[in-house]
Structures are given as C-alpha cells and as structure tokens.
Amino acid sequence: MNLAQLSIGASATVRAYPQAGAAFTRLREMGLLPGTRITLVRAAPLGDPLEIQVRGYRLSLRKSEAALVEVAPAAEATE
C-alpha cells in the first residue's frame, strides 16, 4: 500500500521509498524515514497535493511522489 492510497485521517508507518531522486533526499531530510509514523490529514481542494502530519508538523507533497512511498497502515486498535 502507498501513501496516496491512504484514506483521509488514516495513520500509517512508512516502510520504504526509492533511494534515488531529489524529492526523496529532501523528504528524508524533512524527517520522512522508514519507520516514521505519519497521518494523512487532507487533500487540497482540487485533490492534489496532499497534506500529511509527520514528526509533529505538516508537510505537503504531490500524489505522484506520495504514490512511491510505501506505507503500512496503523492497526485500528491504536486509534
């Protein structure tokens, strides 16, 4: 499952994303790493980009990048 497929409000843990690509170096440096817990907060009015919560702050990224971020949805019980 990838980040773009999460439903709004759902939390997940990042599993992996591509090693290469300028986008992912910066996303990593912004704190989005394998094992990081994230929440998909909302999508922009036109559906793209997305807003996620990561390490206590809000970050926007496009669906095209989000689709390459593999996530494991958080278990319902933790909610």
Add this chain to the structure above:
Amino acid sequence: MSPATSPSPVPASSAATRSPVYALVGNPNAGKSTLFNALTGLKQKVGNYPGVTVERKVGTAYSQHGQALTLIDLPGAYSLAARSPDEAVTRDVLLGRRADTPTPDRIVCIADATNLERNLYLVHQILDLGRPVILVLNMMDLAAQAGLRIRADRLEHELGIPVIPCEAAHGKGIIELKLALSRHELPLPRHAWTVPPALAPAVSELQASLTDHDAKGPLVARAEALLLLTDPDPLRVSGSTPLSAPTQRLLESWKTRWQGEGTDWSGELVAARYEAIGKLVAQVVVPAEATAGAAGAGAGSALALSDRIDAVATHPVWGWVIFLGIMATMFLAIFTLAEIPMGWIEGLVGWTAERVAALIPPGAFHDLVIDGAIAGVEGVIIFLPQILILFFFIGLLESTGYMARAAFIMDRVMSKVGLNGKSFIPLLSSYACAIPGVMATRTIEEPKDRLVTILVAPFMSCSARLPVYLLLIAALVSANEVPLGTQVGLLLLLYSLGTGAAFFFAWLFKKTLLRGAPPLMILELPPYRLPRLRDVFFQMAERGWVFVKRAGTVILALSLLLWFLANHPKPPEDAARPEDPLAHSYAGRVGRVVEPVIAPLGFDWRIGIGLLQSFAAREVFNSSMSVIFSVEESADEETGRARLREALRAAERPDGTRLFTPLVCLNLMVFYVFAMQCVATLAVVRRETGGWKWPLFQLGYMTGTAWLLCFVIYQVGRALGF
C-alpha cells in the same frame, strides 16, 4: 565523534579590533526574522550576495556591555545539503566558502520548540562544524500550549552549549540571549553521534582527502564529507568550489562499492542523524499528556486551532471562496486605497515643480529639471503606494501562514503548465507590477521553474497598463460616456488575454526550452499565527526600498534620456505647424524610422513615439499622446482624459482618414498586453538571471508575439472591412 572537538574555550573574536561576527540560522518559519529584528532594531543593512540573487541582511546588535556585534541573518534552511540558492548561501557562509562574507565566529541557531525534531536536524549538521553555537528555542509558549514541556537545561547539558528558551514575538528571552552573546568565552559543543558503520570509513577517508587535496580545515572537511554523503549530487554540494580530482575519485569508488552492496548510504546517514536526535528529544521533551492522539496535537495547541481554520480555508468550496476573497481584497486595496497617496504625490510633485520653476530662469536647464528630472522622479514614486500595499499584503500572508496555503490550493492548477504552487504569488503580484513579481520568484527552488516564471510574469497586465487601456477604450467607443458593461467587459478580456498568454508560454517553455524534471511540491504548512505587524512593516519598507533602488534609477535615467530625445534638436525658428518640434526631434525621427515596421499593424510614426516612450513606464503613452496631439493640460484627471480622447478621435492620417479607428485602438490594446515595453523590468530580470541573455530573449519573444498577433488582427480586420 570527530577528534578535534575537545571542549576547549574559544574567545569571542580572533582579532580584538574586529567586532565578533555572529550568524543567525534556522529553519523557515522558526521565527528568525522576528528574532533578528528584536536583536538589531533598525540597525540593519539589506543587500545582495554578489553573483546570486539572495537577500543579504546584516545588522548590529549590542552586547550587555555595549559592545557592537555583527549579526548576519542567513536565509532560512532545512538542511546544509542545500536545494535552493537561498540554502546554498547559508551553507557556503557557514563553511567559510564565500569571499564576500566573513566566516562567522559564532553561530546562533534558532529552533521552533513546537517542532523540535525536524528543527534539530539542521542544528545537528551545524554542530558537526565544531564551532561555538548558541541554541535558541523559540515559541516556548506555543510548545507549552501544545502540552510539551521542554527541559532546556537538560538539552544544554547534553549538547554542552548555551540553550536559551525564548518567545521572540513577545520579547521574552532576548535579554538572556544577549547575555549569552556577550559571553567572552563559549564552550564548544559536545557533539557525539554515531555515523553508521558502513559509512564511517568513507567519512574519514573523504575528510582526509578534503584536508589534503582541497585545502579544507579538518572540521569543515568532516562536515563537507557528511554533506557529500547526504546529497547524491556532489555537484550541488560542492557548489562554486569544485572537488579536487582525488576526492572526486574517492567518492565515486565508495558510491560504486555501496551500490554493489545495496547500501542506501544517503538514507542511512539521514536516519542515523534522526536516531541521534530522537534520543535527545526523548530526554528533553516531556509530553504533558503521555498518550497523545493520533495527530499528536493537544486540544489547545496551535496545530489544533490551525486545523480548524484549515478545515474551512482548504475546504473544496469554502477554500475557494476565501482564496478568491483574499485575492480580491488585495487587488481592491491596491487599486483603490493607493489612489489617495497617489493624489498626494501628484500634488506634491506639482507643487515642487512650481517652486523650482520659479527659481530657475526659463531655458534648456529649466525644461530639463521640470520636464525631465521632476517628471522622471514622479514616474517612479507614483507607483510606490501600489507597490507598498502589495508588499504589505504579501508580508501579511507570509507571516500568518496563508501564503503556504495559497500555494497548496493553486498547485494543481499550476501543475497543468508544468509549474508548482510557488509560482502563483509571483504571477499574481505581477498584476500590480512585474518587478515585485520577478523579485518574489526567489522562493522557487528549481532554477528552471523560477526562470519560466520570470519569463512569463510580464504578461500579467500591470497597473501601468491600466491607464492606457482606459484611454484606448474611451477612444474606441463612439459615445461620450463609456458604458460600464463595455468597459468592464473589454478590461476583463485584456486581463484574461495576458493571463492566458502567461500560462501558454509557461507550458511551452516547460515543454521545449526549459525542460526539466516535473517540479516538486514539498512544502511545509506552518500553523497559522497572528501576524507581527512590526515585522510586516519592516519587510514592506525593505522591499519597497529595493524597488526604488532597482526600478527607480532605471526609470529616472530613461525619463531623462527620453525627454532629451523628444526635445532635441530644436526645430528652426520659423516653423509654424504645431507638431513640428516633436517631428523634428530625435524621437520624431526614430518614430519615422520605425514606422515601416509598425505600419502593417495600423500604427503610424506618432503612435511609434508613444510606444517608444512607453519603455520608461507604459502609462507614459498617455502623456506622450497629449504632447503629440497638443492637448491642453488640465488639473482634473477626468477632463484631461476627455480632452485627450477627443484629440485622438480627431487625429487623422495624411490622407485624411481617421488614425484611431476602432480596429487600431483594439490592436494597440493587444499590443500593450503582449509587448515587453518596460526597461525597469528588463533591468531587474537581468539582475535576477545574472546576464543579458534572458532579458533580451524576453524582449524578443514577447514583442515578437505582440507584433505577429497585431499584424494578423489588423490585416484580417482590414480584409473584413473594419
């Protein structure tokens, strides 16, 4: 840990004669400008880093003992592995790579206490430098509201550097910070973290190579080695100081080896830093509610409030209503509020001109001062009220956090032409004036996206075109009063024509000339905050001053030149016909020279003079027409425009037919929409792109498009019998 970071005290200044240099660094949105303003007050100098278009802010602060301290406000950065020109400057100054800026003796890092983990990432990189660092934890009040208790003393103990809790917006902690700045000796950071074992040998080898072959100090070499292993693109890291061949070879051989082993070196390094930060944060931050909700936001936190605002502000319906409302308010303010000070300026300039006229005896010098210099100065400052209101709104939107939402909302639209949401505000600003628009492109990281935005920004109809449109619409309509519907309809058409052109050419350039990777939209959405009006006004004044310096000098010089061209050489005394002086002048001659080029568009040499003089500012077309068709001046704007309209209607070609037919009026408007006629904008584009290549290209393609379109419209119109 690096061998050279034994905590030995370092004096504040190496040379007793020089005041110590402090650099202020931090993430965007951490409150850096507020802190800088609080420390330096009005003692600031704003300029540019030579060679790049990044704002350079240096101020003077005073220690508790009254000693002057130099404070450099470095551009906001998320990482020393720089991605934008702004971040590159921050990296280069800290690494001592810039010849124009002294290497800071001490570094003041500011971190947002509500968002400590990500803010500490940059701090962590800076601690690698082994230089004296003071850490400021800003927005402690907001952190407390969010239910976070931060033990600054513990952090101080762990890092071995002064850590100052602070609320810069309320002036709290400033005295404590000044005390720390005043300390004669500062301890060096105790900065221990474990470089991943797979990478550690590479870091040492690269450090050695950078010391031996690239003449770097040992600590800078280590920091650079770590950056080279963070960003996969070594060219971006080395910037203006290319790596030596041995270092390059060493780096390549390690990368090849890791590739074979399947080691994600960059990922491991960043993860190791975040792991070290995570351990630190676990010791330092005590959440009041041990089990926070999924979103991690306490009930009373700024994030929770922000979320409630965003539920509306980025709502699929209300989001647009608010967005359009804010944009409409901004433009209403620019076009209506500015009228008042613009009236004062006109009055003041008129009054000054009268006084000066009385002082200087009539003659060439009199005309030069009154019609050349004073009129030129007026041409500059008349736009200032609009520009300042625009800057005020931009500053307000930035400091509240709405700017990021505007980019978030508009990103999808901008992505259709290959740009991202950050291009939206520069384009929008260009409706007031392309110069602040071009200056606002500095926030766009990707150089190609930035260039495309600069290239198309002048298509947005600026406020200097509006008087021209209004005059031509009045001349176009046969009735004495232009029906409001016609006027609004035509204006809307012209504005959308320009906007459409901007989007079309952006799309075209992104497809052809400036192809690049699809742009990213990695953007922090900071919590909404109440604007700090003091900072907004500060910024408005600063940017306004930059406008006056950049555009003002060009407009003034050009006004003087055009005045000279329109008044020299003087016609012989016996000339009787009223339009003769101008026809006889250089301007008139140039008009006749360009006539064959513009004749296929329906324009004659007199319109040619107007087009030429528009290069000072497009609205000069109106006064140019007044002079050419000898319209009596009037203090009242309405009367003046009515008289000018009558004169345009009466104007004839040599064969006795009307010059300003509806078709010609329409064509002139289209020409003004598309043509690049503003030398001040070209001068600013040259500065921002670092050469004449792009401004000349812009002049060529925009004016070429204008000519081609007008040619088609006029020829087709004529064939159809208009």
